[in-house]
Amino acid sequence: MSLKRRHSTTQNASEQLQVLMSTLIKTMSKFRLAVIQLHVTKVKADNLSRARRLIREAAGQGAQVVVLPECFNSPYGSSFFPEYAETIPGESSQVLSEVAKETRVYLVGGSLPEADSGKLYNTCPVFGPDGSLLLKHRKIHLFDIDVPGKIRFQESETLSPGSRLSVFETPYCKIGVGICYDMRFAELAQLYAKKGCHLLVYPGAFNMTTGPAHWELLQRARALDNQVYVATASPARDETASYVAWGYSTVVSPWGEVLSKAGSEEAVIYADIDLEYLTDVRQQIPINAQRRTDLYTVNAVKED
């Protein structure tokens, strides 16, 4: 082979490699997210089997990351938490681990009442596509509110708060986990963004008072503040339950647009998450580089 021909063959191979790499990077920067708005009943076995079926359905639709709702295996309510509580690993997390492995998805396992060392937590276990437990996020901010004539709820009557932030990496992006009331705390979302998260997920059961008032507004605010994708997963609304969940699981873009939204009934919603789009938004409105960190910062007091 002549020198000139060998040079052009090498050049072709290197160009092909570059094209391949850029296609790979583009492919990895896009993924499909599924949010499952599960109808949760008092029968744990039914909740588990329905969750398993819908995770399979989501994976069949190409989802690589799947999110379940807060309290997906138990009704939401202080009287239910002790009765339904499990250890992690335990029965429910075993099911989640198996189905994550079978369907090869990253699975944000909503939340379940967790029992550990005599205490109860509202805990979100996250599994990798090999079925391994990547982390468990214990709800940091407990839902204790009192709106006279509307709703009084005190999670702290039975639950203890968690004390760790929770971030995990996928090949596509970095994800920060909070549970429901955690979404009200802008500083937590900001810390997650500071840690490099592109997507914040909040399994959450808002209610018929705060749901219509704040649910979507909070998600869009967190997304805009931090130029991240935000996803929430609610249980489906059940008017016969003691706590009626709002529903309307949602995915919001870093531009603050609602990409996908469920109604009040059981559903699986999808959104294609695009990291290049997120980068564009951050370049166009560069608030990250414009922060006056000489005047103010948000820092974790306790790093995990």
Ligand SMILES: NC(=O)CCC(=O)C(=O)O
């Ligand atoms: N499960 C929760 O944390 C409910 C939070 C909620 O409804 C709110 O208004 O905040």
